[in-house]
Amino acid sequence: DQQVKQNSPSLSVQEGRISILNCDYTNSMFDYFLWYKKYPAEGPTFLISISSIKDKNEDGRFTVFLNKSAKHLSLHIVPSQPGDSAVYFCAASPKTSYDKVIFGPGTSLSVIP
Amino acid sequence: EAGVAQSPRYKIIEKRQSVAFWCNPISGHATLYWYQQILGQGPKLLIQFQNNGVVDDSQLPKDRFSAERLKGVDSTLKIQPAKLEDSAVYLCASSFRRLDPYEQYFGPGTRLTVT
Numbered sequence: 001d002q003q004v005k006q007n008s009p010s011l012s013v014q015e016g017r018i019s020i021l022n023c024d025y026t027n028s029m030f031d032y033f034l035w036y037k038k039y040p041a042e043g044p045t046f047l048i049s050i051s052s053i054k055d056k057n058e059d060g061r062f063t064v065f066l067n068k069s070a071k072h073l074s075l076h077i078v079p080s081q082p083g084d085s086a087v088y089f090c091a092a093s094p095k096t097s098y099d100k101v102i103f104g105p106g107t108s109l110s111v112i113p
Numbered sequence: 114e115a116g117v118a119q120s121p122r123y124k125i126i127e128k129r130q131s132v133a134f135w136c137n138p139i140s141g142h143a144t145l146y147w148y149q150q151i152l153g154q155g156p157k158l159l160i161q162f163q164n165n166g167v168v169d170d171s172q173l174p175k176d177r178f179s180a181e182r183l184k185g186v187d188s189t190l191k192i193q194p195a196k197l198e199d200s201a202v203y204l205c206a207s208s209f210r211r212l213d214p215y216e217q218y219f220g221p222g223t224r225l226t227v228t
Contacts, residue, residue, distance in 0.1 A: 009153075041122075043117070043220050043222055044156065044219050045218075045219065046217070046218075099161065102155075103155030104155050105153060
Protein backbone atom coordinates (compact mmCIF):
# COMPACT_ATOMS: atom_id res chain seq x y z
CA ASP A 1 0.00 0.00 0.00
CA GLN A 2 1.67 3.17 -1.22
CA GLN A 3 1.27 5.88 1.42
CA VAL A 4 3.00 8.60 -0.62
CA LYS A 5 2.06 8.85 -4.27
CA GLN A 6 3.57 10.77 -7.13
CA ASN A 7 1.36 10.00 -10.08
CA SER A 8 3.51 11.68 -12.71
CA PRO A 9 6.62 9.58 -13.39
CA SER A 10 8.06 12.32 -15.57
CA LEU A 11 7.65 15.98 -16.43
CA SER A 12 9.21 18.18 -19.11
CA VAL A 13 9.32 21.94 -18.77
CA GLN A 14 10.87 24.73 -20.81
CA GLU A 15 13.69 26.68 -19.18
CA GLY A 16 12.39 29.78 -17.43
CA ARG A 17 8.87 28.40 -16.99
CA ILE A 18 7.29 27.05 -13.82
CA SER A 19 7.67 23.39 -12.84
CA ILE A 20 4.92 21.94 -10.68
CA LEU A 21 5.45 18.55 -9.10
CA ASN A 22 2.53 16.95 -7.30
CA CYS A 23 2.31 14.52 -4.41
CA ASP A 24 -0.61 12.87 -2.60
CA TYR A 25 -0.56 10.98 0.66
CA THR A 26 -2.99 8.68 2.38
CA ASN A 27 -1.82 8.52 5.99
CA SER A 28 -3.48 11.21 8.10
CA MET A 29 -0.77 10.72 10.75
CA PHE A 30 1.83 12.32 8.52
CA ASP A 31 2.92 15.58 10.08
CA TYR A 32 6.07 16.61 8.27
CA PHE A 33 6.67 16.65 4.54
CA LEU A 34 9.88 16.85 2.57
CA TRP A 35 11.13 17.05 -0.97
CA TYR A 36 14.41 15.43 -1.96
CA LYS A 37 16.27 15.89 -5.21
CA LYS A 38 18.38 13.15 -6.79
CA TYR A 39 20.88 13.37 -9.62
CA PRO A 40 22.01 10.16 -11.40
CA ALA A 41 24.64 8.17 -9.51
CA GLU A 42 24.20 10.36 -6.42
CA GLY A 43 22.21 9.99 -3.25
CA PRO A 44 19.09 12.09 -2.62
CA THR A 45 19.68 15.52 -1.13
CA PHE A 46 17.21 17.42 0.99
CA LEU A 47 15.56 20.30 -0.84
CA ILE A 48 12.71 21.80 1.18
CA SER A 49 10.24 20.79 3.85
CA ILE A 50 6.96 21.88 5.38
CA SER A 51 5.27 21.20 8.67
CA SER A 52 1.58 20.37 8.80
CA ILE A 53 0.89 23.60 10.69
CA LYS A 54 1.81 25.59 7.58
CA ASP A 55 0.33 25.70 4.10
CA LYS A 56 3.30 27.22 2.32
CA ASN A 57 7.06 27.31 2.64
CA GLU A 58 9.37 29.16 0.31
CA ASP A 59 13.11 28.93 -0.27
CA GLY A 60 14.41 30.91 -3.19
CA ARG A 61 13.04 29.46 -6.40
CA PHE A 62 11.39 26.57 -4.57
CA THR A 63 7.99 26.73 -2.88
CA VAL A 64 6.08 23.87 -1.32
CA PHE A 65 2.32 24.09 -0.83
CA LEU A 66 0.38 21.82 1.51
CA ASN A 67 -3.36 21.17 1.37
CA LYS A 68 -4.09 18.99 4.39
CA SER A 69 -7.78 18.54 3.68
CA ALA A 70 -6.96 17.14 0.25
CA LYS A 71 -3.86 15.30 1.51
CA HIS A 72 -1.96 16.92 -1.30
CA LEU A 73 1.27 18.84 -1.62
CA SER A 74 3.08 20.37 -4.53
CA LEU A 75 6.53 21.70 -5.27
CA HIS A 76 6.82 24.77 -7.48
CA ILE A 77 10.10 25.71 -9.12
CA VAL A 78 10.21 29.19 -10.62
CA PRO A 79 11.97 29.84 -12.87
CA SER A 80 13.06 26.37 -13.92
CA GLN A 81 16.70 25.92 -14.89
CA PRO A 82 18.45 23.08 -16.76
CA GLY A 83 20.33 22.23 -13.55
CA ASP A 84 17.00 21.41 -11.94
CA SER A 85 16.74 18.32 -14.15
CA ALA A 86 16.67 15.47 -11.64
CA VAL A 87 14.36 13.03 -9.90
CA TYR A 88 12.29 14.63 -7.17
CA PHE A 89 11.04 12.52 -4.29
CA CYS A 90 8.16 13.58 -2.11
CA ALA A 91 8.45 12.18 1.42
CA ALA A 92 6.51 12.30 4.66
CA SER A 93 6.98 11.36 8.28
CA PRO A 94 4.59 10.99 11.22
CA LYS A 95 4.67 13.21 14.30
CA THR A 96 5.25 10.19 16.49
CA SER A 97 8.49 9.38 14.70
CA TYR A 98 9.92 12.10 12.48
CA ASP A 99 12.84 9.92 11.47
CA LYS A 100 10.53 7.33 9.84
CA VAL A 101 10.50 8.95 6.42
CA ILE A 102 8.27 7.39 3.75
CA PHE A 103 9.25 8.21 0.21
CA GLY A 104 7.13 8.43 -2.91
CA PRO A 105 8.28 6.83 -6.18
CA GLY A 106 9.67 10.07 -7.60
CA THR A 107 9.05 12.32 -10.58
CA SER A 108 11.77 12.79 -13.18
CA LEU A 109 11.94 16.46 -14.18
CA SER A 110 13.57 17.51 -17.43
CA VAL A 111 14.13 21.21 -17.99
CA ILE A 112 14.65 21.89 -21.65
CA PRO A 113 17.00 24.78 -22.56
CA GLU B 114 33.00 18.16 5.74
CA ALA B 115 33.21 14.72 4.14
CA GLY B 116 29.90 13.18 3.12
CA VAL B 117 28.56 9.69 3.63
CA ALA B 118 30.88 7.18 1.98
CA GLN B 119 29.72 3.90 0.51
CA SER B 120 31.50 1.05 -1.21
CA PRO B 121 31.45 -0.63 -3.57
CA ARG B 122 29.56 1.62 -5.97
CA TYR B 123 28.50 -1.26 -8.19
CA LYS B 124 28.24 -5.00 -7.65
CA ILE B 125 27.08 -7.82 -9.91
CA ILE B 126 26.52 -11.26 -8.40
CA GLU B 127 24.65 -14.42 -9.24
CA LYS B 128 21.61 -15.47 -7.27
CA ARG B 129 22.34 -17.46 -4.14
CA GLN B 130 25.71 -15.72 -3.73
CA SER B 131 26.42 -13.39 -0.82
CA VAL B 132 27.35 -9.73 -0.89
CA ALA B 133 28.30 -7.04 1.60
CA PHE B 134 28.04 -3.27 1.47
CA TRP B 135 29.96 -0.80 3.59
CA CYS B 136 28.98 2.64 4.81
CA ASN B 137 30.91 5.30 6.68
CA PRO B 138 28.60 8.08 7.93
CA ILE B 139 29.41 11.73 8.44
CA SER B 140 31.65 12.16 11.46
CA GLY B 141 29.64 12.70 14.62
CA HIS B 142 26.35 11.43 13.20
CA ALA B 143 24.85 9.03 15.69
CA THR B 144 21.98 7.79 13.55
CA LEU B 145 22.59 5.61 10.51
CA TYR B 146 20.02 4.29 8.04
CA TRP B 147 20.10 1.69 5.29
CA TYR B 148 17.55 2.09 2.51
CA GLN B 149 16.70 -0.10 -0.46
CA GLN B 150 15.63 1.66 -3.65
CA ILE B 151 14.20 -0.59 -6.33
CA LEU B 152 14.03 0.86 -9.83
CA GLY B 153 10.98 3.09 -10.22
CA GLN B 154 10.32 3.27 -6.48
CA GLY B 155 11.35 5.55 -3.67
CA PRO B 156 13.88 4.54 -1.00
CA LYS B 157 12.50 2.14 1.57
CA LEU B 158 14.01 1.96 5.05
CA LEU B 159 15.58 -1.40 5.87
CA ILE B 160 17.24 -0.71 9.20
CA GLN B 161 18.05 2.20 11.48
CA PHE B 162 20.84 2.38 14.05
CA GLN B 163 21.28 4.80 16.92
CA ASN B 164 24.98 4.57 17.77
CA ASN B 165 25.57 0.81 17.72
CA GLY B 166 22.03 -0.20 18.68
CA VAL B 167 19.19 -1.11 16.32
CA VAL B 168 16.24 1.30 16.51
CA ASP B 169 14.09 -0.20 13.76
CA ASP B 170 14.61 -3.27 11.61
CA SER B 171 10.95 -4.07 11.00
CA GLN B 172 11.33 -4.01 7.22
CA LEU B 173 14.59 -5.95 7.05
CA PRO B 174 14.15 -9.46 5.54
CA LYS B 175 15.99 -11.09 8.38
CA ASP B 176 16.15 -14.50 6.76
CA ARG B 177 18.69 -13.17 4.28
CA PHE B 178 19.67 -9.64 5.28
CA SER B 179 21.83 -8.66 8.21
CA ALA B 180 23.46 -5.43 9.29
CA GLU B 181 25.81 -4.34 12.00
CA ARG B 182 27.35 -1.18 13.37
CA LEU B 183 29.69 -2.60 15.94
CA LYS B 184 31.58 0.50 17.08
CA GLY B 185 28.81 3.00 16.42
CA VAL B 186 30.58 4.42 13.39
CA ASP B 187 30.70 2.56 10.10
CA SER B 188 28.23 -0.12 9.16
CA THR B 189 27.97 -3.21 6.98
CA LEU B 190 24.85 -4.58 5.28
CA LYS B 191 24.99 -8.17 4.10
CA ILE B 192 22.74 -10.26 1.88
CA GLN B 193 23.08 -14.03 2.00
CA PRO B 194 21.85 -15.66 -0.19
CA ALA B 195 20.85 -13.06 -2.76
CA LYS B 196 17.69 -13.31 -4.83
CA LEU B 197 16.86 -11.71 -8.16
CA GLU B 198 14.44 -9.32 -6.44
CA ASP B 199 17.31 -7.92 -4.35
CA SER B 200 18.54 -6.02 -7.40
CA ALA B 201 18.37 -2.40 -6.27
CA VAL B 202 20.38 0.57 -5.12
CA TYR B 203 21.29 0.35 -1.44
CA LEU B 204 21.54 3.77 0.11
CA CYS B 205 23.13 4.63 3.41
CA ALA B 206 22.17 7.82 5.22
CA SER B 207 23.15 9.42 8.49
CA SER B 208 21.87 12.17 10.72
CA PHE B 209 23.18 14.00 13.76
CA ARG B 210 19.94 14.01 15.64
CA ARG B 211 17.50 11.14 15.37
CA LEU B 212 14.31 13.17 15.19
CA ASP B 213 15.26 15.66 12.49
CA PRO B 214 14.25 14.07 9.18
CA TYR B 215 15.57 16.93 7.09
CA GLU B 216 19.04 16.24 8.32
CA GLN B 217 19.35 12.82 6.73
CA TYR B 218 22.40 12.93 4.50
CA PHE B 219 22.63 10.22 1.87
CA GLY B 220 25.61 8.49 0.36
CA PRO B 221 25.85 7.79 -3.39
CA GLY B 222 24.55 4.25 -2.99
CA THR B 223 25.63 0.81 -4.14
CA ARG B 224 23.92 -0.52 -7.23
CA LEU B 225 23.44 -4.28 -6.89
CA THR B 226 22.54 -6.46 -9.85
CA VAL B 227 21.62 -10.08 -9.14
CA THR B 228 21.65 -12.34 -12.21
